[in-house]
Amino acid sequence: MASPNSSARVVQICRVAPSLPAASSDSPSPDLSLPLTFFDICWLRFAPVQPLYFYEISSSSSNVSTFSFDSILEKLKTSLSLTLQHFLPLAGNLTWxxxxxxxxxxxxxxxxxxxxxxxxNADFDRFSSNYDLLVPQEYHPLVPQLENSHERAAVMALQITLFPNRGFSIGAAIHHAVLDGLTSISFFKSWAHLCKHQGLNSSSLPDHLKPFYDRTVVQDQAGLGTLFSNQYQDIDGPNNRSLKFWEFHAPLEIRGTFKLTRASIQKLRGHVLSTVSSDANLHLTTFSLACAYMWVCLVKAEETNEDETQLILVADCRSRLDPPIPATYFGNCITPCLAVAERKGMLGGEGVVVALTAITEGMNRLGKGALNGAENWVSGMSRGRSGRVLTMAGSPRFGVYETDFGFGRPNNVDLVSIDRTGAVYISDAKIGGGGVDVALVLKKHCMDAFASLFAEGLKGN
Structure with a gap:
């Protein structure tokens, strides 16, 4: 919640209940209890994920005949209630x-x-421009706090912030132990769908948005759920069943978003192909190339003295499990993928190839078994690793700019929580066209160097 001295004034705090229909085969029962899987428990005490969407509305908008925030709020609230009937756990609580x-x-x-x-009363155009540099704290009044104690934690909280005569934002705080990025974006797309089509079979969702709740599809033959639960109880323990979030405070000063167009990605791909042998079999996807290029620019900008640099990618496991589970599975189903490279190789003229080779090796290890080394996930995250470890969040495959509530595409989508974690957020591009946007938060001198390196390496696009 925004403080009284912030740039956002709280008008109302309300509670939205699911609009429960008659029992049906594609909805969970009115009362629901779901045990956490080992995929979920990994994130038990991590701070909430905070996505933030901006939508421009004006009296001249073709899709709004009369500019009325009251009517917009009513549509958003009503459709939220309808959406929660499909996503009942989001109105629930986590206990132990x-x-x-x-x-x-x-x-x-x-x-x-x-x-x-x-x-x-903040500058909506600046917030929604996406490519301006911001002080991280400027976003904070636009996202809510998530109720949380040692005994109980809420799953989600939402905030709608109105910018008079300009537009509105939707900010969220989401418990990572309940849902991953794919489930989160599915909720927002479901809400947007029901808001946009309100009045036309308004409680129905297309099949690709209906969440799948059967937890038995996640098999845990190695007992990882029990192992992770015991490991969490031993942290600050013994028998510490705390659900209180860990606090992260990264000493970061400037937030920036940078775009890689489809032409830029093609240029990077062409450079790699012209450098390596034809049998190198590197991962040349848009995501891998964007991560490699960003990683190289960041290593050069930070000028550390470490011999080794590390990048953690987060991979979806739904299709990687044996047997695979539905793409609409509700919950976490992600695994870390570690890429490691020598820093001196990253600083050379073929730094992108070095980075991409490390990413490919990490992905290939994942291909040999999505759960290899899973027993070390919680212990590794709680201890941390030595040296600088860069983490990627988000994915261009999520299609965050396809989230249309009936007022058009969002002007900007960002992830506020990278202010605390220091992660890099990657998404599909605001301008479309097959590119990606990359957002990160750094100290000012590092951001200046990163921006210069990022632009210099893309000259000619």
Whole structure:
């Protein structure tokens, strides 16, 4: 929630209940209890993920005959209630009963989701431009806090912030132990779909947006869920069943977003192909090339003295498990993928090839078994690794700019929580066309160097 002295004034805090239909085969029952899987428990005490969407609305907009924030809010609230009937756990709570080995996600009829309505006098055009540099704290008043204690944690909180005569933003705080990026974007796309098509079979979702709740499809023959639960209890323990979020405070000063157009990606791909042998079999996807280029620019900008540099990519496991599970599975189903490269190789003229080779090797290890080394996930995350470890968040495949509530594409989509984690956020490009946007938060002198290196390497595009 925004403080009284921030650039956003809280107008109202309300509770939104799911609009529960008659029982149906494609909806969970009114009362719902889901045990966390080992994929979920990994993220048990990580701080909330905070996506932020900006939408421009004006009195001259072709899709709004009368500019009325009251009518916009009513549409958003009504469609949110309809959406929650499909996503009941988002109105529920996470607890860790004394008689349960693992934490449990529960929804009981009557549970509600917190929705904050705020108003801001900040510069909407600057916030929604996407490519301006910002002080990280400028975004903070636009996202809510997530209720959280040692005994109980809310799953999601939302905030709609109105910018008079300009537009609005939708900010969220999302418990990472309940849903990953794919499930999160599925919720927002479902909400957008029901808002846009309100009045036309308004409670129905297309099949590709209907969440799949059967937890039995995630097999845990190695007992990882119990292992991870015990490891968390031993942190600051013994028998510490705390659900309190860990606090991260990265000493970062400037937030910036940089674009890689489709032409830029093609140029990087051509450079790699002209440098390596035909049998190198490197991953030449848009995502891998964007990560490699960004990684090289960042290593050069930060000027550390470490011999080794590390990048963690997060890979979706739904199609990698044996047997595969549905793409609409609700929850976490992701695995870390570590790429390691020598820093001196990254600084040379073929730095992108070195980075891409390291990424390919990491992905190939993942291909040999999505859960290889999984027993070390929690212990590794709680201890941390020596040296600078760069983490990627998001994916251009999520299609965040396809989230249209009936007011057009968002002007900007960002991830506020990278202010704390220091991760790099990658998404499909605001301008479309097959490119990507890359957002990161750095100290000012590093950001200046990164921006210069990023632009210099793309000259001619």
């Amino acid at each position: 009963p004394q008689d349960s080995i693992k934490p449990i996600l529960t929804y009981v009829q009557g549970d509600t989701l917190s929705l904050t309505i705020a108003e801001s």
